[in-house]
Amino acid sequence: MLTYRQVKSAWPHFTATSLGLYxxxxxxxxxxxxxxxxxxGPALLVLLFHITWLLxxxxxxxxxxxxxxxxxxxxxxxxxxxVINASLFAPxxxxxxxxxxxxxxxLIVIVCSAVIALITGIISGVLYLLFLVTRALLGMLKxxxxxxxxxxxxxxxxxxxxxxxxxxxxxxxxxxxxxxxTHQRSTARQHIDADADTVWAALExxxxxxFAVPQALRLLPIPVxxxxxxxxxxxxxxRVRFEGREGSGHMSLQVIERTEEYVVFEIQSDSSPMAQWxxxxxxxYHVIPQAQGTELHVSLEFNRRLAPGWFFKPFMGGATxxxxxxxxxxxxxxxxx
Numbered sequence: 051m052l053t054y055r056q057v058k059s060a061w062p063h064f065t066a067t068s069l070g071l072y073x074x075x076x077x078x079x080x081x082x083x084x085x086x087x088x089x090x091g092p093a094l095l096v097l098l099f100h101i102t103w104l105l106x107x108x109x110x111x112x113x114x115x116x117x118x119x120x121x122x123x124x125x126x127x128x129x130x131x132x133v134i135n136a137s138l139f140a141p142x143x144x145x146x147x148x149x150x151x152x153x154x155x156x157l158i159v160i161v162c163s164a165v166i167a168l169i170t171g172i173i174s175g176v177l178y179l180l181f182l183v184t185r186a187l188l189g190m191l192k193x194x195x196x197x198x199x200x201x202x203x204x205x206x207x208x209x210x211x212x213x214x215x216x217x218x219x220x221x222x223x224x225x226x227x228x229x230x231x232t233h234q235r236s237t238a239r240q241h242i243d244a245d246a247d248t249v250w251a252a253l254e255x256x257x258x259x260x261f262a263v264p265q266a267l268r269l270l271p272i273p274v275x276x277x278x279x280x281x282x283x284x285x286x287x288x289r290v291r292f293e294g295r296e297g298s299g300h301m302s303l304q305v306i307e308r309t310e311e312y313v314v315f316e317i318q319s320d321s322s323p324m325a326q327w328x329x330x331x332x333x334x335y336h337v338i339p340q341a342q343g344t345e346l347h348v349s350l351e352f353n354r355r356l357a358p359g360w361f362f363k364p365f366m367g368g369a370t371x372x373x374x375x376x377x378x379x380x381x382x383x384x385x386x387x
Contacts, residue, residue: 062121066099067092067129074166084326085223086357093170094216097122097177101209112201115181115208123178130171133163169361173219177212184208223357230359236367237349238374244385246339249346252384253313253335254281256288259380264372270294271323282335284308288315296323303333312336328366329353335381344385348378 070092077088100121104114188204221227242249256276263272271294278289288303299321307314317330324330331351338345350370356362 062100062103063125063128066096066103066122066125069099070095070129070170071163071166074163078162082224084356087220087224089166089169089356089361090173090216090220090358092166093122093126093173093177094213094220096125096170096174097212097216100125110202110205112205115205116185118209119178119181119212123174126167126171126174130167133167169358172361173216177215181208181212219358222359229357230363232354232359233351234354234363234367234370235349235351236370236374237347238371238378240346240348240375240378240382241340242344242346242382242385243342244344246337246344249337249344249381249385250282252381253337255279256290257380257384259376260383261379263376266369267372267376270369271296271298278302282308282313287318292322292324294323296326299323299325301330306332311338327354327356327362328370329355346378346381348374348381350374 073095074088074092077083077085077091082088097118100118104118104121108114185204185208223229256279258273258276271292273290274293275291276288277291277300278287280286280288282305284305284307286305290301290303292299292301301320301322302318303315304318305313306316313335315333317332320330329352331353332349334347334349334351336347336349338347350373352366352370354362354366356366
């Protein structure tokens with residue numbers, strides 16, 4: 051049973067994170083849902099709330115900046131742990147794809163909130179760490195007694211710097227602001243104990259892997275059926291159905307290049323749930339004959355549609371690498387059996 055004191059100390063954190071999530075939801079209903087403001091803006095709201103709350107409760111006092119950063123980090127990390135755990139216990143994509151609209155909407159909210167909470171937790175934790183490091187360095191450089199004016203200046207400057215950092219990072223992806231390069235490529239490699247002709251024969255058919263895919267990929271929309279497969283000849287088409295918590299859709303591919311060493315599929319259309327986060331461009335299978343066996347490279351070219359880049363670039367790079375590795379291992383298994 052929670053005591054009054056516990057509730058009193060917890061409600062500012064609950065209020066701050068609730069405001070942050072509400073802000074993110076509001077942004078997601080408008081034209082800026084893929085910009086950084088949806089994902090880093092909540093951290094700024096949490097910070098501003100704690101600044102306002104502490105000014106109201108205690109005024110501007112010694113240790114003000116440390117307490118603001120500590121409270122912000124606690125709120126953000128608590129939010130991240132709570133929402134991410136809720137996301138992990140939500141149904142997997144294959145279970146949620148046929149849920150009714152209410153359940154589907156709830157699952158989408160949970161997953162999106164988990165990403166927002168994770169980013170908020172990371173950036174708030176980093177800001178707190180930077181504050182601690184800066185304070186320690188300044189303490190080492192001091193040669194005399196603490197001066198009240200310099201202490202107040204540090205308190206003000208550290209809080210203002212954090213606000214400025216969050217404001218600047220929230221601008222990424224907004225019109226008339228800045229956007230980092232969104233083009234990425236992921237490549238997975240496998241050595242196959244079979245000749246090149248055998249590998250090409252395996253590539254003629256698209257199949258679902260007969261082995262367990264990485265758990266990380268099971269959190270994302272997954273391919274459930276190949277509805278059209280014309281092989282790997284020039285102009286051949288493939289159509290794959292994806293399902294996940296966010297709904298279902300199709301990805302249509304067509305062979306635009308075919309040589310003795312590689313085949314390139316261009317993504318013609320994509321209505322899968324992933325299309326709201328990533329624009330798939332080309333899928334390439336590169337078959338390299340070797341003295342013993344064959345080297346297979348599977349590459350995906352894509353454009354990232356979400357900001358901030360510091361989070362989504364490695365996140366999407368890692369996820370697409372795992373997906374390409376699954377494709378490469380599937381071809382390897384079918385070629386060697």
